[in-house]
Amino acid sequence: xxxxVSAQTDSPLTIGGRAFRSRLMVGTGKYTGNQTMIDAIEASxxxxxxxxxxxxxxxxxxxxxxxxxxxxDRFFLLANTAGCFTADEAIRYARLGREAGFNEFxxxxxxxxxxxxxxxxxxxxxxxxxxxxxxxxxxxYTNDDIxxxxxxxxxxxxxxxxxxxxxxxxxxxxxxxxxRTIKQRLSVPVIVDAGVGTASDACITMEQGVDGIxxxxxxxxxxxxxxxxxxxxxxxxxxxxxxxxxxxERREVAVPSSPTTGLLD
Amino acid sequence: MTASIKIxxxxxxxxxxxKSSLDDLLRVLDLDPQMVVVEHNxxxxxxxxxxxxxxxxGDSVELIHFVGGG
Numbered sequence: 001x002x003x004x005v006s007a008q009t010d011s012p013l014t015i016g017g018r019a020f021r022s023r024l025m026v027g028t029g030k031y032t033g034n035q036t037m038i039d040a041i042e043a044s045x046x047x048x049x050x051x052x053x054x055x056x057x058x059x060x061x062x063x064x065x066x067x068x069x070x071x072x073d074r075f076f077l078l079a080n081t082a083g084c085f086t087a088d089e090a091i092r093y094a095r096l097g098r099e100a101g102f103n104e105f106x107x108x109x110x111x112x113x114x115x116x117x118x119x120x121x122x123x124x125x126x127x128x129x130x131x132x133x134x135x136x137x138x139x140x141y142t143n144d145d146i147x148x149x150x151x152x153x154x155x156x157x158x159x160x161x162x163x164x165x166x167x168x169x170x171x172x173x174x175x176x177x178x179x180r181t182i183k184q185r186l187s188v189p190v191i192v193d194a195g196v197g198t199a200s201d202a203c204i205t206m207e208q209g210v211d212g213i214x215x216x217x218x219x220x221x222x223x224x225x226x227x228x229x230x231x232x233x234x235x236x237x238x239x240x241x242x243x244x245x246x247x248x249e250r251r252e253v254a255v256p257s258s259p260t261t262g263l264l265d
Numbered sequence: 266m267t268a269s270i271k272i273x274x275x276x277x278x279x280x281x282x283x284k285s286s287l288d289d290l291l292r293v294l295d296l297d298p299q300m301v302v303v304e305h306n307x308x309x310x311x312x313x314x315x316x317x318x319x320x321x322x323g324d325s326v327e328l329i330h331f332v333g334g335g
Binding site: 027028029030031037050051052053054055056058065066067068077079080082092095096097099100101167168194214215216217 | 274275276277294296300301302304307309311327328329330331332333334335
């Protein structure tokens with residue numbers, strides 16, 4: 001049996017000139033242990049793995065640096081600017097991350113509100129423009145607003161990453177229309193970042209046609225993170241395949257699947 | 266006895282020998298230079314320059330690394 005569309009025929013995801021096979025990217029925060037984190041990342045099949053830039057704890061009472069646990073030769077480490085509330089802070093963190101890391105990619109976050117962790121669009125666009133000029137491949141975390149997404153693309157971002165719902169909320173894809181609009185209008189890859197709660201959310205998100213998903217909490221805070229990582233891998237793959245397959249039209253009326261002729265008198 | 270200088274490291278004030286370099290600071294703190302990035306008075310100092318960068322009284326140093334994050 002052959003199918004016209006299969007995962008094998010899907011093109012790689014290319015961001016900033018680099019090709020990736022996996023359309024699922026994962027974070028490394030909130031895990032109860034390093035081995036669980038490694039096992040979950042393995043199970044997810046992710047190549048791009050995000051990390052945060054923080055002060056070394058000089059008292060050694062907290063965890064050691066993640067590079068003691070995560071092999072940078074096996075994963076593409078993506079430094080983020082989480083925790084930054086201004087463009088200047090985010091630029092500083094991005095520069096430190098590039099120095100600590102192994103590539104010119106940065107997951108840019110400029111947060112505007114502590115309660116909702118919604119992005120500060122003005123600071124975000126400003127930081128993105130500066131970092132692009134400094135040679136960064138900017139992957140910009142943003143809300144699901146088309147105008148901001150267009151501005152980020154204009155600023156030279158390698159990818160635009162609208163949220164499905166607030167960071168760490170697990171509420172799933174709240175506005176598929178906005179995400180589809182962004183995907184349809186942008187030329188750079190669109191990665192949905194934040195808000196996915198379970199595998200069906202990942203599947204539905206990928207069915208909108210986006211290029212990938214970045215998630216952390218949904219895996220790390222599952223009862224069994226390794227099993228959920230595998231579920232997410234399958235959910236992303238299923239959603240991608242369904243998108244490529246092209247879904248049937250929605251109808252407001254029932255249409256019988258079985259023949260309406262040949263029925264008994 | 267050599268004079269000491271006060272340096273702010275990751276937000277805390279610490280005393281060091283006045284002849285210290287950034288490389289000495291990492292050694293005193295028992296940190297592997299390969300595993301941290303050093304920001305000295307808001308400028309990143311690359312590893313080859315650590316030994317050649319002297320510390321002065323009132324300097325601010327940030328030592329950063331990667332931790333888990335999303």
